[in-house]
Amino acid sequence: MSAPVNSDVTLLTEHLTYRPAALIDDIVNSINILAFRATEAVEKGLLAADPADIGFRKAPNAPDASEAESEIRDKAQHEIENGVHQLETLLEAKIDKNFDKLELYALRNILSVPPDVRDWVRLSHYEGLNFAPDEDAPDVESIGLQRRKLRETQKLNTLLMTEKSQNEATIASLKALLSISGDKMENGDEGEKPYPAFAFLQDKGELTGDAQRPVTTTTSFTLSQLPALKAILANLQPRLEKLSTPHPAINGEAEKSWRSERVEFVENETRKHLENVRGLELGDMGEIRDGDWQGEGRKIGKQEVEDLEAVVGMVNGKPNGKDTDEQT
Structure with a gap:
């Protein structure tokens, strides 16, 4: 009802x-x-x-x-x-x-x-309306499919926009390497803009590119790059002088950096552990010897020899490792 x-x-x-x-x-x-x-x-x-x-x-x-x-x-x-x-x-x-x-x-x-x-x-x-069902009318399944397509399209658009931004940043950084604009850094003065690393590739000067005379063209191109190379050399020269200056000596020996001291300490402690705890026989360069003679072994001190003699004497029943009667 x-x-x-x-x-x-x-x-x-x-x-x-x-x-x-x-x-x-x-x-x-x-x-x-x-x-x-x-x-x-x-x-x-x-x-x-x-x-x-x-x-x-x-x-x-x-x-x-x-x-x-x-x-x-x-x-x-x-x-x-x-x-x-x-x-x-x-x-x-x-x-x-x-x-x-x-x-x-x-x-x-x-x-x-x-x-x-x-x-x-x-x-x-x-009046005049047609109420017959339309075969092309969307149903629930087709609408759901279109919604899924829309969501995937939006995701793809977001990914493409992100990749576009990354590509633009990469292109801008690459152009900065080739850009000639800005002040050139000379003699390592601080406060000036550094000269682009690859600016000489585009600074052709008055080069016309005459294909009939390749030697002349190459020479002109080389001459046009000399100012850029001079600027780069002027920028690198103070740094090379600074790097070539040796460290001040302490007690007649060159000062070691904390990195080299750390590496040396680790190598020495590792070598002691392998020799004393593991019982390995190591060479001068840290190689493991197989028991055959491959050079002089580790030097034994006088105290170590005396200790070994005392141990042998105690095994033979001699007090303090020595005979009760002196033998000639």
Whole structure:
């Protein structure tokens, strides 16, 4: 039942340009406004009337007439407000009950389309429209495919833009190597721009490139590169002089850098470990000997010989490694 009702509501909304329930709501709101105005008029009329005219009289044996009259007015006002409130509540209940019936009746019998003609109704703005399904119309799968293609295209565009920026930076750095603009650094003065390393490749001077005389062309090109080569040589000469200066000597020996001292220390400690702990026999250049004679071995000190003699004597039962009787 919900589908036909929704179809009727949609059809009538397109036809009337507003919802059918909105018409009933406007009618109910108008009646409620009129009922509120009626109860307000009743309250104002009763409050303006004399309490005696609407049944509120003072007692005949009241001692003070002014106090009795004030008490009667307060009582009358209270009764009027309470009665008007009850009247307003009763009217609202009756309006809601009866206009709910009106809404149901209107939506079922007036603001509705008969089922036998519902499928045949065509509004004026539907004239000339073709409702046949289009074979080329996009479906969910094709739309999803296009979205995936769009995302991949955006990713590719981002990658290409990144690569473009990297290429532009690389080209700019390469052009800087060939650029001749800027001040040339001469004699190693600080504060001046360095001369580009490959600027001489483009500084051809007055070279015309005559193919008929290659020797003349080559000579002209060589001569045109001499200023650039001189500038590079002037830049390198102070550095070469600085590098060729020996380190100051300490105690008659040249000062060693911390790198060379570190390498020498590591090599000495490694050699000691291999000889003393591993028992390897190493040559002068650190090569491992295989036991055959390949030159003089490690020199043995006098103390080491005496220690070996003492050990041999102790093995033979001699105290302190010596005979008790001296032998000649």
